[in-house]
Amino acid sequence: MTFKKDFWWGGATAANQIEGAWDVDGRGLAVSDVALGKDQSVNYQKQVQFTSDDVNAALADQTDQLRPKRRGIDFYHRYPEDIKLLGELGVNAFRMSIAWSRIFPNGDEDEPNESGIKFYQEVINSLKEQGIEPIVTLSHYEMPLNLSVNGQGWVSRKVIDYFVKFAKICFESFPEVKYWITFNEIDSIMRHPFTSGGIIPDRSENLNQDIFQALHHQFVASSLVTKLAHELIPDSQVGCMLTKITTYPSTCRPEDVLAAFNKNTMNYFCADVQAKGEYPKLILNYFAKENIKLVMEPDDLQILAANTVDFISLSYYMSLVAAADETGLEMTSGNTVEGGKNPYLETSQWGWAIDPVGIRISLLELYDRYQLPLFIVENGLGAQDQLEKDQTIHDPYRISYLSKHIQEVGKAVDQGVEVMGYLIWGIIDLVSASTSQMSKRYGVIYVDEDDQGHGTFDRYRKDSFAWYQKVIRSNGNDL
Numbered sequence: 001m002t003f004k005k006d007f008w009w010g011g012a013t014a015a016n017q018i019e020g021a022w023d024v025d026g027r028g029l030a031v032s033d034v035a036l037g038k039d040q041s042v043n044y045q046k047q048v049q050f051t052s053d054d055v056n057a058a059l060a061d062q063t064d065q066l067r068p069k070r071r072g073i074d075f076y077h078r079y080p081e082d083i084k085l086l087g088e089l090g091v092n093a094f095r096m097s098i099a100w101s102r103i104f105p106n107g108d109e110d111e112p113n114e115s116g117i118k119f120y121q122e123v124i125n126s127l128k129e130q131g132i133e134p135i136v137t138l139s140h141y142e143m144p145l146n147l148s149v150n151g152q153g154w155v156s157r158k159v160i161d162y163f164v165k166f167a168k169i170c171f172e173s174f175p176e177v178k179y180w181i182t183f184n185e186i187d188s189i190m191r192h193p194f195t196s197g198g199i200i201p202d203r204s205e206n207l208n209q210d211i212f213q214a215l216h217h218q219f220v221a222s223s224l225v226t227k228l229a230h231e232l233i234p235d236s237q238v239g240c241m242l243t244k245i246t247t248y249p250s251t252c253r254p255e256d257v258l259a260a261f262n263k264n265t266m267n268y269f270c271a272d273v274q275a276k277g278e279y280p281k282l283i284l285n286y287f288a289k290e291n292i293k294l295v296m297e298p299d300d301l302q303i304l305a306a307n308t309v310d311f312i313s314l315s316y317y318m319s320l321v322a323a324a325d326e327t328g329l330e331m332t333s334g335n336t337v338e339g340g341k342n343p344y345l346e347t348s349q350w351g352w353a354i355d356p357v358g359i360r361i362s363l364l365e366l367y368d369r370y371q372l373p374l375f376i377v378e379n380g381l382g383a384q385d386q387l388e389k390d391q392t393i394h395d396p397y398r399i400s401y402l403s404k405h406i407q408e409v410g411k412a413v414d415q416g417v418e419v420m421g422y423l424i425w426g427i428i429d430l431v432s433a434s435t436s437q438m439s440k441r442y443g444v445i446y447v448d449e450d451d452q453g454h455g456t457f458d459r460y461r462k463d464s465f466a467w468y469q470k471v472i473r474s475n476g477n478d479l
């Protein structure tokens, strides 16, 4: 049997993409409430240009543009129904994130917001009742807006203390949660500094410097929180989370191979710090060349070294191609990363390369590099689905994508890679992070809601629901 008996089969979500209820029960404003999308769906550079004016405009926004983000899929009110459906599906794991702004509305209060804690307690209890293990992310594209507009987000060292305090409340309030992920796609701050770090770029004198300083603070915070989790919940496991983008050379010209190597080195950088406990020499060299000077406290490096992660989690959707000379290379983007288009691969409706073998390559490379258990906490196909008159949804394209990827995961396992589990991103349709719309759907459960955030919000089982049920029942044998 390829997959171990206690393999985690499940789905993944993020608070800012499902909960809605953005202004109830004492929740504070979050960066996710004012940003339209992590890459505005057209040009991921846009977010790097996200300005103070954009924040003000969004705050004053009376249009429907931000409605889907602010309504989510109304998980806040519908979670009992959703968790029941997940129970019927048969998953044994569910990844969710805790909205910091529900627990500390402004990020810097002395006391937490009790209704926020109560909400997550109820969600976690409902999951446990269905025999579903909660896998909890502490920071997923969400932080109190106050810390951003009044302090440039993670650029400020003070945010480390606020975050550790938030994490401590979570560990004390939810000790039954054994699997924690500190930062979703921690590397993503380099691509969308506002969404992932609360940095408003037009306020930065040196954006690149600020991004790496903020990232350093996230690394330190992640290590401190890892330590705290181990102290407060002794049998807990804490993971880092990486946007895994496998990059191939466009040809076997050594210069192209070198270009791909450099991209992959950058892709591994955050996992290197969090799994090995130190900044890689190649990155320190890059900092020196770019004149990036990190401000550190004397014991920062010791904190990083002493508190490495227990496992590495990753999102994997697609791969890209690199060349020494990009002129002539057809460019494409996927998951806010730009690169060359691979002529050997088909793409999704959003142009993301569909590359099942790439997930196997990623797993092999990661395991070879770190020898730590790997957890696929996001994989899936964003596609438009059609709700038929008889309330069915036929999504063979999704089944095909998922099936091929799981097969390749199985092959990696057969080669000796230790994989803890596999979670489908957006198992219940949710608001897309890049487009802020509903029509890019990932789920096996359909949510009746349109791009303007209108609909009945009723849930329907897609064809992929029965398929995944069968996959789980057969522990990945019946694909």
Ligand code: BGP
Pocket: 014, 184, 185, 243, 315, 335, 378, 382, 425, 431, 432, 433, 434, 435, 440
């Ligand atoms: C990952 C994020 C998720 C989710 C996913 C799909 O990078 O962690 O939050 O958004 O990508 O992306 P999208 O919704 O843009 O299709």
